[in-house]
Amino acid sequence: MVNDYTDTLQKLCHHLRQLAGPDAEITPQTDLIDELAIDSVKLLNLIMEVEDEFDISVPINALADVQTVHELASLIHQIKSAKQ
Amino acid sequence: MSLLDKLDAVAAARKALLPEGVDVFGIPVEEVYSSTEAKIGDRRILFLGTNNYLGLTFAPECLQAAHKAIDSEGTGTTGSRMANGSYCGHRALEREFADFYHCQSCIVFTTGYQANLATISGLAGAGDVVLIDGDSHASIYDGCRLSGAEIIRFRHNDMADLDKRLRRLGExxxxxxxxxxxxxxMLGDRAPLADVVKLKNAHGSTLLLDEAHSLGVLGQTGQGLVEETGLMDGVDFITGTFSKSLGGIGGYCVSNHPQLDQLRYVSRPYIFTASPTPATIASTRAALRLLHDGTELRQKLWKNARQLYSRLRELGYRLGPEPSPVIATILDTPQQALALWNGLLEHGIYVNLILPPAAPDGKSLVRCSVSAVHTSEQMDYVGQAFAELSEVILR
Incomplete structure (x- = not known):
């Protein structure tokens, strides 16, 4: 389960680097909006990439509580786990 | 951050981006001369961003009907239809819209925004899913949020992507x-309705088509994309607005599902908004008749739209994918868009400026909306202004 989360986090970080640039410092605590400057539209587009990467549906309503990389990775992990 | 600090941050962001002395997103219009001309500051300006597609805002039939309704029924209804009742005009307009679409039922709303809010939040709820195009209007996003349903987006007009997302949802x-x-x-392009209907049928879903920008513009009698494609039977619900081709304010939803009428009892935006004024209803009824019979207006509209689209493309502007009365020039930076918007205003032409995040893919847009009543001379002048500005903007 932990490995699965780590795998999710790594894949998510790969997508985030494509948005924020290869030099962006990304940790689980990184704030998506304040530190990576990912605005609402970029975040919605990122979610479509994430949905395809993990073959899941991520309702955009669920993003209201997401601020950090860890929170987004946890949300994805939770949806993946519920599907299995 | 306090409540007011957040607004200060918005003010600072606006100040950093926008020029001082011009209210780009609330330009003061001093006088309106016609459907296409107004006074802004001390200048006569050509309206090229007002969605007045058929130019009906000064149609004598609409003006007369509105005047008569004010004299006979007053300035407002002062409440919702649930509380204050449905006037003759409300009921007649609903019948006329249902007849116009050859549909069983219609509900009229006070704004187009409210039509989407009310319809979507009345149809979908917790446990349901709304699957929306990525370029959907804010009223669709807000209606979805209000519904409490799970909101999933598909890539704009991408049918393989829609199919994939429907498959993922399973049952x-x-x-x-x-x-x-x-x-x-935003870009003036159409939905691939035939393909959407096929997918909707294959997956047993329900389809809502918003004809806000296509009512009066597409189809023999102006019903919209549904008429142009002959796919009325494939669409479950159609919403639209009175504030574009019909030259007023308000919205509607039509359907052949008898359940539509139940929205009147469950849809909070319908229940808790004051109903449209008698003057609005009366002018809209007159405008709907003109729209239905407006083949010649539609021909003029499309002639103007194709002329401007071709001219801008010839000049090297990047545009939306197809000619349409909504013609968006796509710019890489907000500064470029602002320079073009300002340059057009200096030439006496008012258009819409759309900056990120409102525009798709982080781009900025300068959006024109063409009208049937723009004259050939006006369209030539617009082309000439874009040509002069292209030397600076596209350099």
Whole structure:
């Protein structure tokens, strides 16, 4: 389960680097909006990439509580786990 | 951050981006001369961003009907239809809209925004899914949020992507409301309705088509994309607005599903908004008749739209994918867009400026909306202004 989360986090970080640039410092605590400057539209587009990467549906309503990389990775992990 | 600090941050962001002395997003209009001309500051300006597609805002039939309704029924209804009743005009307009679409039922709303809010939040709820095009209008997003349903987006006009997302939903696709638009307000392109209907049928979903920008513009009698494609039977619900081709304010939803009428009892935006004024209803009824019979207006509209689209493309502007009365020039930076917007205003032409995040893919747009009543001379002048500005903007 932990490995699965780590795998999710790594894949998510790969997508985030494509948005924020290869030099962006990304940790689980990184704030998506304040530190990576990912605005609402970029975040919605990122979610479509994430949905395809993990073959899941991520309702955009669920993003209201997401601020950090860890929170987004946890949300994805939770949806993946519920599907299995 | 306090409540007011957040607004200060908005003010600072606006100040950093926008020029001082011009209210780009609330330009003061001093006088309106006609459907296409007004006074802004001390200058006569050509309106090229007002969605007045058929130019009906000064149609004598509409003005007369509105005047008569004010004299006979007063300035407002002072409450919702649930509380204050449905006037003759409300009921007549609903019948006329249902007849216009050859549909069983219609509900009229006070604004187009409210039509989407009320319809979507009345149809979908917790446990359901709404699957919306990525370029959907804000009223669709807000209606989805209000519904409490799970909101999933598909890539704009990408049918393989829609199919993939419906498949992923499995059995839940049967309690999914797909929402698309006849003509998209940002780039002026159309939804591939035939393909959407096929997917909707294959997955057992429900389809809502918003004809806000296509009513009066597409189809023999102006019904919109649904008429142009002959796919009325494939669409479950159609919403639209009175504030574009009909030259007023308000909205509607039509359907052949008898359940539509139940929205009057469950849809909070319908229940808790004051109903449209008698003057608005009366002018809209007159405008709907003109729209229905407006083949010649539609021909003029499309002639103007194709002329401007071709001219801008010839000049090297990047545009939306197809000619349409909504013609968006796509710029890489907000500064470029602002320079073009300002340059056009200096030439006496008012258009819409759309900056990120409102525009798709982080781009900035300068959006024109063409009218049937723009004259050939006006369209030539617009082309000439864009040509002069292209030397600076596209350099």
């Amino acid at each position: 839940r696709s049967r309690s999914t409301l797909i929402i698309i638009e006849g003509i998209y307000s």
